[in-house]
Amino acid sequence: MTVVAEKDDAQQRIAFKNVLLATDFSLASQRALSYAMAIARRYAATLTVINAIPLEPRDRIPLDPLPRELSRRLLEAAENMKQLETASPMNDLEHHFLLERGRVWDVLGAVMQRDRADLLVLGTHGRGGLKKLALGSIAEEVLRLAPCPVLTIGPHVPPANSERFAPKRILFATDFGPTSAKAFPYALMMAEDCGAKLTLLHMVPPMPSADLGPSVYGPSTYAAEEFLEWQQSTRCQSQTRLRGLVPIGAKLAEPPECVAGLDFLADGILEFATAKQVDLMVMGASRTPAPRIAAHIPWTLTHEVICSATCPVLTVSS
Numbered sequence: 001m002t003v004v005a006e007k008d009d010a011q012q013r014i015a016f017k018n019v020l021l022a023t024d025f026s027l028a029s030q031r032a033l034s035y036a037m038a039i040a041r042r043y044a045a046t047l048t049v050i051n052a053i054p055l056e057p058r059d060r061i062p063l064d065p066l067p068r069e070l071s072r073r074l075l076e077a078a079e080n081m082k083q084l085e086t087a088s089p090m091n092d093l094e095h096h097f098l099l100e101r102g103r104v105w106d107v108l109g110a111v112m113q114r115d116r117a118d119l120l121v122l123g124t125h126g127r128g129g130l131k132k133l134a135l136g137s138i139a140e141e142v143l144r145l146a147p148c149p150v151l152t153i154g155p156h157v158p159p160a161n162s163e164r165f166a167p168k169r170i171l172f173a174t175d176f177g178p179t180s181a182k183a184f185p186y187a188l189m190m191a192e193d194c195g196a197k198l199t200l201l202h203m204v205p206p207m208p209s210a211d212l213g214p215s216v217y218g219p220s221t222y223a224a225e226e227f228l229e230w231q232q233s234t235r236c237q238s239q240t241r242l243r244g245l246v247p248i249g250a251k252l253a254e255p256p257e258c259v260a261g262l263d264f265l266a267d268g269i270l271e272f273a274t275a276k277q278v279d280l281m282v283m284g285a286s287r288t289p290a291p292r293i294a295a296h297i298p299w300t301l302t303h304e305v306i307c308s309a310t311c312p313v314l315t316v317s318s
Helices: 027-043 072-087 104-115 137-145 178-194 220-245 265-275 301-308
Strands: 002-005 012-015 018-022 046-053 095-101 119-123 150-153 169-173 197-204 257-262 280-285 313-317
Touching: 012 178, 018 027, 018 104, 027 046, 027 119, 027 150, 027 178, 046 072, 046 104, 072 095, 095 104, 104 137, 119 137, 137 150, 137 301, 137 313, 169 178, 169 265, 178 197, 178 280, 178 313, 197 220, 197 265, 220 257, 257 265, 265 280, 265 301, 280 301, 301 313
Parallel strands: 018 046, 018 119, 046 095, 119 150, 169 197, 169 280, 197 257, 280 313
Antiparallel strands: 002 012, 150 313
């Protein structure tokens, strides 16, 4: 994360100065490239496009590694990168094209650390028609391990419709946890920079876990009344907390919208985003003690949202 000083005051703000795009030359990566270029133009950032080339399979008979100029995979990747450069002119951007051998995460992790990447852009696509594989274990591993924010372009997201990143509606979904707190400054910064409408959303589960009192076991009319009171009270508390997230000096084009919804998390967030025609979602992505193992557990909130979202999703991990 790059921090730059404001000219008008002593406050500091985040900015994207080094954007990294991971590509496998697929249609999904082409969509992701359009967003990476638009963001690089918006923030005058350096754009690095990288492809991780799988290591050559080992032969039964030990052989010396093929010379770089004779590696079939390397030659194919070089040709694909050349075609990508021709199809997507970047003369107005400071940019680099990299081809590296190794596991995807090993390559990306090394480059992000070396170049101090502020943002990783990643395209995902469905495989075999199964929703649980729509993100893919590699993409989810990268998303969880990346030390910087990750902008994921899911399988239902169209290409960027502008040469310069300019979302009009930004949705920040929060559970009020530490990762959400870390993600909010990005939502606020982009809403300010782009003059976008900012909506803060907290989804309250439709059923309480242990908040209702003894009356829940009494006559149904009493249980219903206490349930409705719980809903109203919880939503009011959530809206108050949402309003408290926005600093007094925020330079937003219009007042933010604070919404406390009643629905299951993933479904509620996705339905709300569709109804509001959101252009960008921002949310925290909690890490687990073993992220490489978690990459193979598909049923997570982040996974569900990215797989079904019709707009880019920016995730920030703790």
